Amino acid sequence: MKRFLLQRLLLLLPTLLGAVSLVFVLIHLIPGDPVEVMLGETASAADKEALRRSLGLDRPLSTQYRSFLVGLASGDLGRSLYEPASVAQIIRVRLPATLQLALCAMIAAVLISFPLATLAAMRRGGWIDRAALTFSLLGLSLPNFWLGPLLMIVFSIQLGWTPVSGRGAFSHLVLPAITLGLGMSAILVRILRAGLLQGIHQDYVQTARAKGLPEKRVWLKHVLRNALLSVVTIMSLQFGGLLAGSLITETIFSWPGIGRLTVQAIQTRDYPLVQGCVLVIAVSYVLINFATDLFYKLIDPRVSYGE
Amino acid sequence: MASKVWFCAGVAVLLLLCAGALLAPVLAPHDPLRQNLDRDLIAYSSDHPLGTDKLGRDVLSRTLYGGRISLLTGVATVLISLAIGLMIGSLSGYFGGWLDQLLMRLVDTLMAFPGILLAIALTAVLGPGLDHVILALCLIGWTGYARLVRGEMLSLREREFVQAARALGCRPKRIIARHLLPNLLPPLMIQATFGLAAAIVAEGSLSFLGLGVEPPTPSWGSMLNDGRQFLLVAPHLTAYPGLALMVTVLALNVVGDTLQDRLQFRTR
Numbered sequence: 001m002k003r004f005l006l007q008r009l010l011l012l013l014p015t016l017l018g019a020v021s022l023v024f025v026l027i028h029l030i031p032g033d034p035v036e037v038m039l040g041e042t043a044s045a046a047d048k049e050a051l052r053r054s055l056g057l058d059r060p061l062s063t064q065y066r067s068f069l070v071g072l073a074s075g076d077l078g079r080s081l082y083e084p085a086s087v088a089q090i091i092r093v094r095l096p097a098t099l100q101l102a103l104c105a106m107i108a109a110v111l112i113s114f115p116l117a118t119l120a121a122m123r124r125g126g127w128i129d130r131a132a133l134t135f136s137l138l139g140l141s142l143p144n145f146w147l148g149p150l151l152m153i154v155f156s157i158q159l160g161w162t163p164v165s166g167r168g169a170f171s172h173l174v175l176p177a178i179t180l181g182l183g184m185s186a187i188l189v190r191i192l193r194a195g196l197l198q199g200i201h202q203d204y205v206q207t208a209r210a211k212g213l214p215e216k217r218v219w220l221k222h223v224l225r226n227a228l229l230s231v232v233t234i235m236s237l238q239f240g241g242l243l244a245g246s247l248i249t250e251t252i253f254s255w256p257g258i259g260r261l262t263v264q265a266i267q268t269r270d271y272p273l274v275q276g277c278v279l280v281i282a283v284s285y286v287l288i289n290f291a292t293d294l295f296y297k298l299i300d301p302r303v304s305y306g307e
Numbered sequence: 308m309a310s311k312v313w314f315c316a317g318v319a320v321l322l323l324l325c326a327g328a329l330l331a332p333v334l335a336p337h338d339p340l341r342q343n344l345d346r347d348l349i350a351y352s353s354d355h356p357l358g359t360d361k362l363g364r365d366v367l368s369r370t371l372y373g374g375r376i377s378l379l380t381g382v383a384t385v386l387i388s389l390a391i392g393l394m395i396g397s398l399s400g401y402f403g404g405w406l407d408q409l410l411m412r413l414v415d416t417l418m419a420f421p422g423i424l425l426a427i428a429l430t431a432v433l434g435p436g437l438d439h440v441i442l443a444l445c446l447i448g449w450t451g452y453a454r455l456v457r458g459e460m461l462s463l464r465e466r467e468f469v470q471a472a473r474a475l476g477c478r479p480k481r482i483i484a485r486h487l488l489p490n491l492l493p494p495l496m497i498q499a500t501f502g503l504a505a506a507i508v509a510e511g512s513l514s515f516l517g518l519g520v521e522p523p524t525p526s527w528g529s530m531l532n533d534g535r536q537f538l539l540v541a542p543h544l545t546a547y548p549g550l551a552l553m554v555t556v557l558a559l560n561v562v563g564d565t566l567q568d569r570l571q572f573r574t575r
Contacts, residue, residue: 014412014416015415015416015419018412018415018416018419019416019419019420022416022417022420022425023428026428026429026432027432029429029432029433030432030433031433031434137557137560137561137564138557140556140560141504141553141556141557141560142553143508143511143512143549143552143553143556145511145512145515145528145531145532146531146545146549146552146553149531149534149535149538149545149549150545150546150549152538153538153542153545157538157539240421241421243421244421244422244423244424245423247423247424247427247516248512248515248516251516252535262427263516266427266431266516266518267517271432274428274431274432278424278428281421281424282419282420282421282424282425285419285420285421285424286419289419
C-alpha cells in the first residue's frame with residue numbers, strides 16, 4: 001500500500017503542476033493588453049500602470065510564474081479587482097454553498113439511480129428495465145441549462161412548490177440539486193444496471209442461492225455489494241464534474257457558490273478572481289480523482305494499476 | 308429489431324435537423340435578425356407559429372438558424388479534434404518511447420481539467436465568438452481521440468498483419484495509413500458520435516453563459532439565455548430552442564449507443 005501511495009503521489013505532482021501552469025497561462029492568453037481588457041480603454045494611464053504593477057505584469061514571465069507558484073503555496077491567490085478582499089477570502093465564503101449543492105446533487109442522483117437500476121436489473125427486459133434505460137438516455141441528453149429553467153417553470157412558477165432561486169431553506173436546494181444531479185443519475189443507472197447484470201451470473205451468486213439464501217439477501221449482500229465497486233469510482237469522478245457543472249446550475253438558480261462567482265467574475269472581467277476560481281475547481285477535481293484512486297484500492301485490494 | 312428501429316429513427320431525426328439547418332434560408336418564414344417591437348413576446352400567431360422574442364424576432368426562424376451554429380460548431384469541433392487526436396495518438400501509439408511518454412503526459416494534464424471549465428475559462432479570456440468557441444472545444448476535445456487511437460495502436464501494431472507489412476518493408480507512414488487506420492474506424496465513429504453530442508451541449512453551455520456566438524446571431528444556447536429572463540411571461544422562448552437541442556443530443560446518443568453495440572461487438 002505504501003508503494004502504491006508513493007506511486008500515485010508521484011503521478012499527482014506533475015498533474016497538479018500542469019493544471020496550475022495551465023491556469024497561469026490562461027491570463028496571458030488575453031489578446032492585446034490584459035490591463036486594458038480588464039479596465040477598459042477609457043482608464044487612465046496611471047490606473048493601468050498601477051494595475052499592471054499590482055498584478056506583476058510588468059515583470060518577466062518567468063518571474064511572474066515563480067511568484068505565482070510561491071504565492072499559491074502560501075494560499076495567496078491575488079486580489080480581486082473590484083471587491084475589497086483577497087481572492088482566497090472571497091472563494092472561502094462561497095465554497096461551502098457549492099459543496100453543499102454538489103453533495104445534495106450526488107445524494108439526489110443516488111436516490112434516483114439505485115432503486116431504478118436495481119429494479120431494472122431484477123426485471124431485465126421488462127417495462128421497468130425499458131423505463132430505466134429510457135430515463136438514462138433522456139437524462140444524458142437533457143442539458144442542465146434547459147432542464148433548470150423547465151423545472152423552474154413547472155415546480156416554482158406553475159405549482160409554487162419550491163422557491164424560484166437563491167439559497168436558504170431546504171426547499172431552495174431541491175431544484176438545483178436535481179438539475180445538477182440528473183446527468184449523474186443517468187450515468188449511474190447505466191453503470192449499476194450493467195454491474196448488477198454481470199454480477200448475477202457469477203459463481204459466488206450461484207453458491208449463495210444454492211445455500212438457500214433468500215433472493216433479497218442474495219441481491220443486497222452479494223450482487224449489489226460487488227457492483228458498487230465500479231459505481232463508487234464513477235461517483236467520485238462525477239463529483240469533480242459536479243463542481244464544474246455548478247457554473248451553469250448556480251447561474252440559473254442564483255445559487256451563491258463558486259460557480260456563480262466564476263461567471264460573475266467573467267462578466268466583470270475580474271481576471272484574478274476568474275483565475276482563482278478556475279484554479280480552485282481544477283485542483284479540487286485533480287485531488288478528488290487522486291482520492292478516488294486511493295479509495296478504490298482500499299475497498300478492492302485486487303486493483304493494481306500496474307504496480 | 309427494436310434497436311434497429313431506434314437507430315433508424317435517430318438517423319432520420321438527425322437528417323431532418325441537418326436539412327432544417329442547411330435549408331434555413333429557404334424554410335425560415337422571416338429574417339431571424341429582423342426586429343418588430345410592436346409584436347414582441349407573442350406566444351403564437353399564424354404569422355409566427357413558434358412566437359416572437361423580446362425584440363419581436365421570429366422564434367421559428369431563429370431556431371432554424373440557431374441549429375446551423377450548433378451543428379457547425381459540433382461538426383467543426385469533432386473534425387478538428389479527430390484530426391489532431393488521430394495524428395498525436397498514432398505517433399504516440401506507433402512509435403512509443405519518449406515521444407509516447409511526452410504526449411501522454413500532455414494528454415493527462417489536459418484531461419485532469421474538467422473540460423467545460425477549461426472551455427469556459429478560455430472563451431472568457433479570448434472573448435466571445437464562434438472561432439474562439441471551436442478553438443476552446445478542440446483544445447479539450449482532441450485528448451479523448453488521442454487516448455483512444457493510442458490504445459488501439461498499441462494493440463494493433465503487434466498483430467500479425469502489421470508485422471507482415473513491416474517484414475515486407477512497408478514504411479511506418481504506409482502501415483499507419485493503409486493497415487492501422489481502417490481498423491480504427493469503428494471505435495472512432497462511436498467516439499465521434501458521442502463527441503458531436505458533447506460539443507453541441509458545450510457550445511450551448513458557452514452561449515448560455517454569454518461566451519458563445521455574439522448577438523444578434525442566434526444559437527440555441529444564446530436563445531435559452533435570452534429567454535431565461537421571460538420564464539414567467541414567455542416560456543416558449545426557452546421551450547423551443549431547448550427542445551431542438553435535446554432532440555439533437557438524444558438522436559446522437561441513440562445512434563452512438565446502437566453503433567457501440569453493433570460495431571464493438573463485430574470487432575471483437
